[in-house]
Every structure is written in C-alpha cells, then in structure tokens.
Amino acid sequence: xxxxVRFFASLREQQGREQTSVSGAADVAAVWAAATEGAxxxxxxxxxxxxxxxxxxxxxxxxxxxxxxxxVTGG
Amino acid sequence: xxxxxxxxxxxxxCELSSxxxxxxxxxxxxxGTAVFVGTMREANExxxxxxxxxxxxxxxxxxQIRAIGDEAAEQxxxxxxxxxxxxxxxxxxxxxxLVATWAAHRGDALEACRYITEGLKARAPFWKKExxxxxxxxxxRNTDGYAxx
Numbered sequence: 001x002x003x004x005v006r007f008f009a010s011l012r013e014q015q016g017r018e019q020t021s022v023s024g025a026a027d028v029a030a031v032w033a034a035a036t037e038g039a040x041x042x043x044x045x046x047x048x049x050x051x052x053x054x055x056x057x058x059x060x061x062x063x064x065x066x067x068x069x070x071x072v073t074g075g
Numbered sequence: 076x077x078x079x080x081x082x083x084x085x086x087x088x089c090e091l092s093s094x095x096x097x098x099x100x101x102x103x104x105x106x107g108t109a110v111f112v113g114t115m116r117e118a119n120e121x122x123x124x125x126x127x128x129x130x131x132x133x134x135x136x137x138x139q140i141r142a143i144g145d146e147a148a149e150q151x152x153x154x155x156x157x158x159x160x161x162x163x164x165x166x167x168x169x170x171x172x173l174v175a176t177w178a179a180h181r182g183d184a185l186e187a188c189r190y191i192t193e194g195l196k197a198r199a200p201f202w203k204k205e206x207x208x209x210x211x212x213x214x215x216r217n218t219d220g221y222a223x224x
Contacts (some may be wrong), residue, residue: 009130009202010213048200051135067132067200073214074131074160074201075113075172075192 001062005035008069011045029056031066044071076144076156078137082163087112087173094157094175105154107181109188111174117167119214123207127165132200136160143194147176151183156191160201193220 002023007015015036022034028047032039047054048067060066077094091110095101115127144156155177165171174192178184196217203214 006132008132008200009204048132048135051132051138053198067135069132069200070202070213071216072196072198072200073203073217074129074136074199075196075217 003031003060003062004065005031006065006067008067010070011042011068014042023062025060027056027060028054028058028066031060032056032068035068041068042070045069046071076141076148076158078140078144078158080131080133080136080160080162082161084165084169085159085161085173087159087170090157090159090173091175094155098155098177101154101177104179105177105184106179107177107184109176109178109181109184111172111188111192112170113172113192115165115167115169115171119205122205122209124167124205125208126206128204128206129162129165129171130202130204131160131162135200139199140191140195143191143198146194147187147190150190151178151187152180153178153183153187156187158191158195160195160199162201189220196220 002021004021006019012018020035022031025031025034032041046069050065140158153176157175159173161171174188176184176188
C-alpha cells in the first residue's frame with residue numbers, strides 16, 4: 001500500500017506530472033516533501049486528503065489520496 | 076440537489092426549464108426561483124482573453140459543491156438546487172456556471188443561491204487558465220464576492 005499523490009493546475013505544471021505515489025509519510029507536509037524531493041511548496045499551495053481540504057500537519061495513512069493545488073478559481 | 080460538471084457548452088436557460096419540467100413534484104410549491112449565471116468575459120484585469128481552459132478535480136469538485144448545497148439547505152428552506160459548471164475549453168460569451176435554487180419564498184431562494192455561488196467560488200476545486208494575445212496564464216485567485224469593492 002502507498003499514498004497516491006495528485007497535482008493540479010500550476011502545481012501540476014511545475015512538478016511536470018499529474019500524479020505519483022509515496023510511502024512512509026506521516027502527514028501532508030511529509031507527503032509533499034517525499035513527492036517533490038524536498039522542493040519548497042508555494043506559500044499559497046492547498047492540500048486535500050481523500051478529496052477534503054486538509055492542513056499540512058494533517059495525518060495520512062496508506063491508501064489515502066493526497067492532492068496539492070493552488071487557490072481555486074472556479075465559478 | 077443536482078450537481079453536474081459539463082465538458083461541452085450548455086444553455087443555462089434550457090437546463091433551468093428542463094429541471095423544472097422534471098420536478099413535477101414541486102409544481103405549485105415553490106414561489107421563488109433564484110438564478111445566477113456566470114459567463115466568460117472577453118477581458119479580465121485589463122487583459123484581452125480569447126480562450127479559457129478550466130481544470131478541476133473530479134470527485135472532490137462534486138463533493139465540495141454538494142457540501143456547500145447541504146450547508147445552504149440547513150440555513151434556508153430551499154426545495155431544490157441545481158448547479159452546472161463547465162470544464163474544458165471555453166470561449167468568451169459561453170456560460171461557465173449556473174446556480175439555481177427553488178423555495179417557497181424569495182428570501183430563502185435568493186440567500187441560498189448567493190451562498191452556493193460564493194461557496195463554489197471559494198471552495199470548489201476548479202482552476203482557470205486564460206489565453207490571449209499576451210500568452211497564457213493561470214488565474215491566481217477569485218475575488219471575495221461578499222467584500223465591499
């Protein structure tokens with residue numbers, strides 16, 4: 001089992017990929033670090049765990065889907 | 076409540092009448108229908124825009140909009156709500172979003188429609204990329220619709 005990681009919009013373009021997977025991360029910040037080889041996240045980057053907004057210190061578990069994206073601009 | 080993300084252009088006014096035609100159970104019960112239609116403009120922040128690309132997070136998008144609709148239904152006595160939102164490639168003049176609410180009274184319909192519209196703009200995971208003569212760029216943030224100008 002591992003954690004699925006997804007990037008959207010400008011973060012997807014910056015990372016050069018839509019998704020990856022990581023293992024052994026305990027929280028959202030650790031998922032970002034593992035998925036981006038320690039890149040500094042943009043100050044306004046948002047995160048979601050299993051499609052719900054989450055703080056960067058929110059815990060994650062195997063099987064979770066963690067997404068990173070910039071501020072939303074729909075409507 | 077119905078929430079649909081559409082890949083192709085849509086006519087919000089046709090969608091409204093077909094929703095009302097389908098909800099025969101509500102005929103005679105609602106006294107107010109509130110509608111917001113958001114349409115793509117040909118300029119934004121002083122820049123000409125010829126095309127727009129709308130990305131979203133399938134699953135989370137619908138879940139967030141449903142949650143916002145549920146919050147509205149807890150606060151105002153709405154009988155039905157319809158939210159349609161485009162994704163994909165758009166051109167100026169095309170509708171982006173339709174938010175409609177039905178209630179016995181105008182206050183509930185209007186307030187709930189506003190709440191869902193503002194909640195969607197603040198929380199639904201959509202991202203706009205604008206394309207124009209100056210190139211392409213991501214829209215960085217939505218304005219706060221409740222803030223004074």
